[in-house]
Amino acid sequence: MQVFEHLHDIDAQVGSQVAISPWMEVTQQQVNQFADATGDHQWIHTDPERARQGPFGVAIAHGFLTLALMPRFLESSLRFDDVRMGVNYGMNRVRFTAPVPVGSRLRAHLHLASSEPIEPAGRQLTWQVQVEREGSEKPVCVAEFLARLYT
DSSP, X not given: OEEESSGGGGGGGTTSEEEEOOOEEXXXXXXXXXXXXXXXXXXXXXXXHXXXXXXXXXXXXXXXXXXXXXXXXXHTTEEETTOOEEEEEEEEEEEOOSOOBTTOEEEEEXXXXXXXXXXXXXXXEEEEEEEEETTOSSOSEEEEEEEEEEO
């Protein structure tokens, strides 16, 4: 875990990889809960038996589930001691470049593209995030993720 005493200390990291998150497993239970929350119950995600006959031979996670893990990847990798609140501000670019079979372990590589001041007393951080699946050379998701942090 990367720890920053002050939010502005992150500015020195612009242009570099700041952290790699811990591995996390994607379970069928998570996939099913995500399907319930979003209403996306397509069989490729929620019916492991039928998915065995599908194009991937196994149930796969929703791409948007992978995307929804972005805050978890950041929170498990970075801490700012003087930040009182953070909000997701959006995405500029997202690509789901490979499937995530249920049972896969994922982690994120966090590259800080920019850090801009925002009022009052905050910063907008633009992260280039590459989500890696253990055992695969190709990332499963690449995204430009924007977060706003306030002190």
